[in-house]
Structure formats: structure tokens, C-alpha cells
Amino acid sequence: MPTGKKTYWESFEETPLYAAIWTYLGYGLLVLVGHIRDFFRNIGLERQKSCTEPKLPNSNLWVYGSILLSEISALYLYIQMLEYYDLPKCEQDDTNCCYITGFVPLYQSWESFYTRNLYRRIRDCWNRPICSVAGATMDIMARETHDHGWNFNLTDKKIHVMNFGSYNYLGFAENEGPCKDAVEKVTNEYGITACGSRQELGYLDIHKELDELIAQYLGVEAAMTVPMGFATNSMNMPCLVGKGSLIFSDELNHASLVLGSRLTGATIRTYKHNDINDLEKKLRSAVVHGQPRNHRPWKKILIVVEGVYSMEGSIVNLPEVLRLKKKYKAYVYLDEAHSVGAMGPHGRGVVDYFGIDPKEIDIMMGTFTKSFGSSGGYIGGTKKLINHLRCHSHASVYSPTMPPPVAQQIIASMKIIMGLDGTGEGMRRIEQLKENCRYFRRRLHEMGFIIYGNKDSPVVPLLLFMPAKIAAFSRECLKRGLGTVVVGFPATPIIESRARFCLSAAHTREMVDKALDVINEVGDLLKLKYSRMELPQWCEDDKNANHLVQQH
Amino acid sequence: MMAIIPATWDMYDMFQAVIQAPAYHLIFEALLIIWIFKLMFSKAYAPNKTILTEKEKEELIQEWQPEPLVPDVPDDHPVLQAMNNNIISGRPDKVMVINGKSVVNMASLNFLGLLGDESIEAAAQKALSKYGVGSCGPRGFYGTMDVHLELEERLAKFMNCEEAILYSYGFATIASAIPAYSKRGDVIFVDEGVCFAIQKGLIASRSVIKYFKHNDMDDLERLCIEQQKEDKRVPKKAKVTRRFLVVEGLYAKHGDICPLPKLVEMKWKYKLRIFVEESFSFGVLGDTGRGVTEHYGINIDEIDLMAACLENAIGGAGGFCCGKKYIVDHQRLSGLGYCFSASLPPMLASGAIQSLNIIIDDPGMFGKLRNNCTLIHEKLSKIEGMRVVGDPVAPIKHFSLSEPSDDRDLDNRSLEKITQEAMQRGLALTPARYLEHEEHNLPLPSIRIAVNVKLTEEEIDTCINIVADSCQAVLSKSS
Secondary structure, three states: OOHHHHHOOEEOOOOOHHHHHHHHHHHHHHHHHHHHHHHHHHHOOOOOOOOOOOEEOOOOHHHHHHHHHHHHHHHHHHHHHHHOOOOOOOHHHHHHOEEOOOOOOOOOOOOOHHHHHOHHHHHHHOOOOEOOOOOOEEEEEEEEOOOOOOOOEEEEEEEEEEEOOOOOOOOOOOOOOHHHHHHHHHHHHHOOOOOOEOOOOOOEHHHHHHHHHHHHHHOOOEEEEEOOHHHHHHHHHHHOOOOOOEEEEEOOOOHHHHHHHHHHOOEEEEEOOOOHHHHHHHHHHHHHHOOOOOOOOOOOEEEEEEOEOOOOOOEOOHHHHHHHHHHHOOEEEEEOOOOOOOOOOOOOOHHHHOOOOHHHOOEEEEEOOOOOOOOOEEEEEOHHHHHHHHHHOHHHHHOEOOOHHHHHHHHHHHHHHHOOOOOOHHHHHHHHHHHHHHHHHHHHHHHOOOEOEEOOOOEEEEEEEOHHHHHHHHHHHHHOOEEOEEEOOOOOOOOOEEEEEEOOOOOOHHHHHHHHHHHHHHHHHHOOOOOOOOOOOHHHHOHHHHHHHHHO | OOOOOOOHHHHHHHHHHHHHOOHHHHHHHHHHHHHHHHHHHOOOOOOOOOOOOHHHHHHHHHHOOOOOOOOOOOOOOHHHHHHHHOOEEOOOOOEEEEOOEEEEEOOOOOOOOOOOOHHHHHHHHHHHHHHOOOOOOEHHHHHOEHHHHHHHHHHHHHOOOOEEEEEOOHHHHHHHHHHHHOOOOOEEEEEOOOOHHHHHHHHHHOOEEEEEOOOOHHHHHHHHHHHHHHHHHOHHHHOOOOEEEEEEOEOOOOOOEOOHHHHHHHHHHHOOEEEEEOOOOOOOOOOOOOOHHHHHOOOHHHOOEEEEEOOOOOOOOOEEEEEOHHHHOOHHHHOHHHHOOEOOOHHHHHHHHHHHHHHHHOOHHHHHHHHHHHHHHHHHHOOOOEEEEOOOOOOEEEEEEOOOOOOHHHHHHHHHHHHHHHHHOOEEOEEOOOOOOOOOOOOOOOEEEEOOOOOOHHHHHHHHHHHHHHHHHHHHHHO
């Protein structure tokens, strides 16, 4: 049993019943109001403010609408509500509006119901533009809306806030320091692009250096890079498995893994999030029964997992996954997008965290967007695997290599993390992040919030539940100088809307304290302290955190 | 209710009736009741349901041997050789340094020579000192910098569109845009010569894909008529089946231009929504580089969606889509590569803005590029034993054997040798590489020559001479 297993602690506290009921009621009300307003929009009583496909107005629309309204509106509403889930097409569109060109409408009206009636009300909580480095603090450009969220205008005002939303785990999103200097120099030498694919003379010496450094960092035989993290998954997975193979995918895997799996052509089965028993049951049955219908044995079985799940804050139970891998001879694809750099005593991801030899993982994948403050992704593994990908990956053949400045940022930050720069800066950052995570989580537990995830994960989701609280939390925090990310349906289950904090080594203890004060205040204001759980025991091990808690 | 519960005197009548009934009747009814009970408690019909014991299962698990994760790639694979032997240092500009030797570059897709422009680098460095390198988040979560908004606005303005949307990777642009609109059950008509990114987008959309022959409008019309017949048969389904037409402005695999006027005509005639992928025509075709629409003098509003990457002519990174607001905006919530990926590093966005400034300020370069393209096309076509495929004004030329053999590998090797010869003589070329087993419609093996606007006529002459010499050296040896 690996040593890491002893300290593996995760919590997903159950939603309180009354919170669940109120949340459903809240959504119910929003949907009802949405339907009433959609009805008004359809008959022309409310102006259609969303940008939709041009339609020719029907001259009888007004007359028709007012009669309908006065006589059968109540009945109609009821019917429309019932039919909303069955009928893909709204009756109104058919009879009263003809699309100017006779084209089939590009969007079905029910497709955008959620966007129009729910998301639009709280749209200001997302896509906030910033005009500074996304470091420990950032400058948000204030927007204003004159039509309740349909359109936004930028104002000249800037809001300086603490940044607990960006994936800047090790704090390498910096506009000064050794990384920036190195990148500046490389921009002078190489320009900003390579203008060619890896196989078509776009592979520069800097890419070679990067590939070798990553292999050394991960402790694998070889590695290769792709300029976009999302594409690292979606463009490389199809080279690994194909028809006749089976993919086991955690149900909460990232969209890029889902797309990549789908593009392989292999059969895909999902298992419950991080549930080893469910995985084993399904794996066993798959190996025993073979392919459906013809019962031929599967060609290969690939288990696809993420290191840290960015919406749950949970960490994959890697030792157990590896036990199953060995028992059932499956291959493991580990996506360390959120864990590389951020986890483990040397910042080498969950593999390091659990003290596992990286060579046991067949495919090590990760991105540079987060901990390295750059962009792109990598795949690491055996020399055989990487040679195959270099020859046959979609990314090596069809798209350009990484822009040299981006590559240089990775080289520079990776060397710092590895301690190759001769300073202890890398270790300091890793320690700082670890400390911040434990401390932040402990304090939130103490305040009585429901917090999801692993005690060591740098992603901290705080449960908000109700739809109105999503917006209220985000706005109130922003008002008090804290920039956070809030997430609701469809990115989470409908009653599990949450706020998400991403901790960073760039946050000082004072900043974390300040942020906690803000969260505490807003939590009281919005009555968010739902937790009825006993304080988790792991905190007692952490002397440092204990010490500081006593001071408060 | 009363009828269901018999009164006492009814009960008495019933009892009397049972006594008076003949014996065979009672026996028959008793048998029926027994039979019902038997049916109720007997096991369900289950043919051949084999239940494996745990031991048998263990044996099966022990026996199963998966295939190796990846097949072996020999160390002397031509691609690995080419990658390991050609170490490029510094920027791959018009002249680049490979293995310490400086050679003329006709491989990089740097059509406008913007790679290596100092003002672009300066703009990027300025952004670097403001934003750092990475944006550390997707567009929704504090990954939107003001430069992203500015670049989108500038691109939309440049293309005369209502709105543009920026992606962080060229390949992901069209591959995400197609599935954002076209869903299961929809129909997509697509040219069979489209690039790999489009092919992946089509697969991801799970729609019905109908390929028509490359640039063959009659074949497209045939498919449209076929679809019309099908629609008449099931009008209810036709009412919700969206139809799309996906083409490339300038085909990367063939180097020729799509017949856009005819395609637009088809769009209106058969009510198709037309998506044009302009990665190779944006910043190349047209008098001011606005792409294939300008080349044919077609109003951009006739095109539903235009997508292009900024990695070729613009000399940056990423890609964008532009069109009407009601179309483009949809991708902000449905484009996978937009929503779920970190945004473009701001310094690259700044670089792209500066590139746009340059091509707006100096539209003369497009004329120059066209001259270079036609000149090179003309000279290449004179080389014996080889032929050049594509349109004379295209900045990529597919230069292939005029008499290809049946053996694709053999031709590939000859072309590989030609590029090696040329490299010896001071010219960098690259064979066009494809995933041969995965391409929908594999073009003939070729050397892909990229034209740079900065090449002078003398340089072109020298380069073409080198190409001719290398071809001769290789082809005479093999024949």
C-alpha cells in the first residue's frame, strides 16, 4: 500500500433536504416565469431582446396575440409547459413566423430557453474581462448593462480585486522576473510562431529542448508537446485506441477527454466518479464478456482518469486504479491538467503525491496553462509511445508547433520548479501552495460551509445550491474585492451550484485571511453555512494550520 | 359499489349455484386455478443463460491478453529521421538555419513574411510585460483580457462582419464550430478535399455526412436533389433537419480555390448554410487579403460562417470564426474548444493585432504575393518529370511526380530524397504529410512548397534551379 493512501481524505457532504427543496422551487419558479415571458415574446407583447435569426413579422400577430392572451392564455401556458419537454418545436414558430429565407431554423427555440431565461439574468458573473496579469490580484474592467444582461458595455472603470479564480497554482502568471526575461529574449530570437507542423519543418531546437526537459521533469522516457491543452486530449487519444477497444471514463471527465474518447471510435463506458468498486465491477464484466454481440475479446482497455477534478476538487484514487490496471491488464491515461505542478512534494502531480513511479502510468498527460503560467499540453510515456505519437498524432501532422515564447515560459518555470535555477524558489512555491490549501480549507470548514473535495486539492468548491445565490455570491464577493468563479447547471448537477476557489502560491497568508473574511461575511449575508458535519480530523495533524487557527 | 359487494342473499344464491354445478365443471375450474398458480410461481423462460462461476471468470481474466498500446515504430522511420536530422535553430524566416547551415525556406507557411517582423515582436513583448505569458483560465473564468476583445473587434471589422470569436488553436476552430451548430440528424454536404480539422469536426457533430467530389458542383447538385426527394418523402423530419455546406476557401490538400459564386448559388437554391474554412486564403486571396469572398467579389453576408486560423499568413497563433452576431455568439456557449480551453496567450493576441495593422497599412503585399505565386507556379510546371497541382495564385503548391507509380511508399521515398537533395543544395522543402489511413480522401504524394512574399525574383530563380537539379538527380537515379 503506498504511503499516500493513509492520508487520503475526501468529503462530499450531503445536500440538506430543505436546501434541495428550496433549490428545486427556485428553478421551478424561474422556469415558469421564463415560459410566461417566452409566451409574451412569441405573441409580441415583450420585445425580443436576444439576438436571434431574422424573421418576417406576421401582420396578424398582434390581433392573434391579444385574443389568445385574453381568452386562453392560462390554458395555453399550461399546455406549453407540458409540451416543452416533448415537442422539439414551438408551435408559434411554425404558424406565425416564417424565416425570411425558408431555411430550417438554425436553433430550436427550446435549445436556448435556459440561456434566455436563466443564464441571461446572471450573465455578469462570467466572462468578466480583465486588463492585467491574472496573478494574485487582477484588474477587472467594469461592465454595465442597460437591458438586464442582454448586452454589456465596457466602462472606463477598473476594479482591483484579489484573484481566487484563475488556475495560477504556482503563481507563474507574472509579468516580471526570470521567466519573463527569458521569454522576452526568445521572442527576439525566434519570433512568435513556428509556422509549420512538427513534421513539416516546424520543429525547432527550442521544442526539442522542451520535450527533453519535460521527460526529465516527469521521470518518463520521452515526451511531446501540443500547443493547446484541450487539443492534447482530443487529438492524441484517437491514435491510442480505436474500434474494438474499450474506454472506461470517469463520469466527471473534462470535455476534452470526452471529445477525444468519442473521436477514437472505441466503445465508451462511464463509471461513477472516483468509485473504484463500480469501476472494478464494470472492468470485470467487460473482460469476462468481451465485446457485445460477438463476444470477441476487447483489443485494449483504456482507463481514462484526471488527477484533480476541477469541479469537485477531488483527487483520483490512483493507487487503487493502478491495482485494477494490473489485475485486468488495462492501460491508464492520466490527465494531470490541474495537478501537475500543484500536487506532490516535488510538484510533479498526483503521481508524486501518492509516491508512485511515473513509469507505471501508460500515458501521462497534462497542461501548461495552469501551474506553469503558459499554454499548451504534453504527453509523456515510453519512447515507443512518443515515437508513435510523433509519427501518427493528429497534432504532429496537421497543426503547428508551440509558439517559441510559450515554450520558453514552460522551460523557465519548469526549471524553477525542479530547482535547476539554483534557488529554492520552486520548493518555496510548492510549500506555500500546500499551506494555503490546507489552511483555506480548514477555515472554510470551521466557518460551516459545505466544501467538496480532497484536503490537499488546490481547487476548493463551496456549495451555494440556490440559483439566486450563484449571482449574489459572485457579486457580493466582487463588491468586497474578491474575484471568484461560480458554476451552475449544466456544468454541475442542478442542485449543486457552487463557487470555486483556486488557490495559488502567489497568495500570501494576509491575502488568504482577507479573502476568508470576505467569504465569511458574504456567507452570513446569504446564509450559506449549511454544514452539519463534524470538523474533519485531518486538521489536527497539520501543526501549522492549528497554530494559526488558535491566533484567530 | 353495491354491485361489487354482494348482499347476503346474493351470497346464498352463489353458494347454491356452486353446489348445483356439475362435477366436471368444478374439476375444470380447479385445474385452471392450479395452472394459474403454477404459471405464477414457475421460473421465467431463459434460454442458454450461462452463468459463469467465479473460477471461470478468473480464468478468462487470466487468459485475456490485450494488444500492445501502440505498434512499434522503427527508429529509422522517415518522419523521425526528418525531425531528428533537421535541427532548426532560430526563427524559420525566409532564410533559416538548419544544422548550423543557412538555407532558403520554402516550407514554412509564412506567406506574408510576418514571422520575423520586428514590430509584431515588439507588440508581443509589450503585452508580455503587461500580462505575462499565460492567461491562466478559460474565457469564462477571468481568461478574457482586453486584447482578446480588441482582436475580436478588429477581425470582425476587417472582415466586415458583425462579430468574431477567437479560439486559442487553429485546428480547434473549425473542429469546434461545426459541431456547435450541426447535431445528430442534420445533414452536412462537404467537399471531399477538405482538410483534416474539418473531417474531425464532422465526426464530432455526429450528423449525416455527404461528401461530394472535389470542386464538382454537379455532384453537389446531385446530392442536393437526392436530399430534396428524401425531404419530400418525410416532410416532418425535413422541417427540423438543418442542412450545411462546408468548404474550404483555398484547399490545403490541393492548392486550388473553391468555386464560391456557384456554391453561394447552391446555398440559396437548396437552403444550405454555408461554412467556409479560410485558413489558407485569409490574408492571401483578394486585393486586401480578405480571403476568398473578396477574391470573387462576393458579399461576406452571403456566407453564414467563416473560419480561419491565424497561424499561417498572419504569423500568430490561434484561430477565429466570424459572421452574423446571432450565428457567432452561439459558439460562446457551445463551442467546445472555446468554452473548455484556456484563452490565447495575450501576447500572441497582441502580435496578431499588430499583424492586422501591417496588412491593412500595406495592401501592396498581396499583389506581390500573387506575383510570386504565379511566377513560381509557372517555373515549377516547367520542371520535367514533375507536375504542380493547384491554382497559380495559391501560395501553397503541391509538387508531385508527373507519373506516379502504384506504390505510394516508393513515391514518398523519391519525394523525400528530393527534399534531402534540395536541403544539401541550400533549400528547405518538406513533403506534404498526411495520416494515410485516416484521411478521407488522400491526395497524391507531393512536396508542399510554400511561397513567401519576401522572396525576390533572383532568389526564386535560384530556388527553382535547386528544385530542378534535385529532381533530376533523384529521378535520373531511380529510372
